Amino acid sequence: MSRLEVQKTYKIYIAGAFPRTESGRFYPVKLKNGTVTNICLSSRKDARNAVVAARNAFEGWSSRAAFNRSQILYRIAEMLEGRKAQFIEELIAVGSSKASAQKEVEASIDRCVYFAGWCDKYTQLFGSVNPVASSHFNFSVQEPTGVVTIIAPESPSLLGLVSAIMPVIAGGNTCVVLASENSPHVAVTFAEVLNSSDVPGGVINILTGKEDELVEHFSSHMDVNATIYCREKHLTKIKENASLNVKRVSDWSGKDWFKDGDDPYLLLEMQEVKTTWHPIENIAGTKSGY
């Protein structure tokens, strides 16, 4: 007797769980072999729930030791490596060639390792001790901005997603991400990887659906502190909405993620700089030495 293959239900990822969209809506994505997959068409309420989850996760994630964040990002790479074949298969199913699928998955794994390395190093390199003309030890250090919404690139669907998420969470932010519309399968599978990589629930929330419906709430929600846009259509609208609570806006459209993703300045874009004036004794007539 032949066996029926068990098919996967593609769901969204909020607060470390895999709910279906609260709206009950789906949209079909057709695979190269003719199979039609139903993908959650997330609603504004899913976006709201995801922002709440990200906010709740922020305090814990941002106050973790940087080294521990680094370990967790590396763990994502480990889990991704173990699932390599599945990701390649899913990319081929939506139209990639075998060679380009393999290249994309490997680049994604390497991207995780790249930012795992940065977690406990960027403040050393980009923080500064500043010369001041008074008896103060004055230093500036980066701190995470808060909750970040990301509209990930349409393609490459896996590498673009991973490259947009990693610099954000490496710096202690939490995020809500909208996956590629026409190739969302890898994003859902990536959520399964996150779920088994010690990333606390809510640090990364992944929604699937239409940009046109969600861009408004991604950019206007007052509890979102920054937003990253990797597509073309809605940048002006996002900037306008972001002005409501002075969100940080990053335009990451037009990047070649194979070349442009290994870049610590992406991480810095989602950081705020805090400068501290610490009073010190200035010993008579000597220079401060800082």
Added chain:
Amino acid sequence: MTNNQLIALKRPIDQVGVEERVARFQTRSIKNEAKNQGLKMVLNMIDLTTLEGKDTEGKVRQMCYKAVHPHDALSDLPTVAAVCVYPTFVAIAKDALKGSGVKVASVATAFPSGNSSRKIKLADTKIAVDAGADEVDMVISRGEFLSGNYSFMFDEIAAIKDACGKARLKIILETGELSTLDNVRHASDIAMLAGADFIKTSTGKISPAATMPVTLVMLEAIRDHYYETGKMVGMKPAGGISKSKLALHYLVMVKETLGDAWLSNEWFRFGASSLANDVLMQLAKQADGQYQGLDYFSKD
């Protein structure tokens, strides 16, 4: 009343039935204008509460300001119903709320455990009332109740009621410690017979605090008491209600169990602190269209 008379009040509660009924309240969808009205009603029923060891005069004054000015960016907001503090802060709250119409409630009787002598509890109540408290929230002696000493509980409530004078008396059953819905119902009945003006679920110090099933049982006790004696008793769920949606479901439950007469802050209260900000965020969302963040509302 004698202990035997009080034992005779016991009635069994159908827990499964209660839970099913509660599940149905939670399917109600309240939108737009009705939601706006509901949210304002919720805000107007809140007893803004601070009951911590680290309370200070500044904290109490800040909370009183918030009680009167919940969020000045929104127009047409009601004040909250009352602020709820420890007896030592009653005079300060009274001063801060002068002329605002917001009442001052004080916990008393060795809150939150209630483990002290009758003499101390009466003195505690007197301190609160003399300082000007409009309402007194007392805790029952759960240990005595659970060991079957119902007349102790009855007499204690009656004695505190005497000491309250004109102040309204709320009886905290601390339902999280009463184990069963049968006990909740029994304690509610005893409290109402002994002279409670309000019955209240919890201190907020132990978990679970207020839940919908417990509140429904108490509302039904109030309804039956009203049918039997013609006397209205108020209800105050406290602790664990921090989201607007849940608060609206409570209002649905009150309306469908007791009717419109109880839908005012004379007869129904929410004991909460973080609920106020959630309600305000929802009202701001209704007004401006954007989902809100706590950064733009005063801290509790």
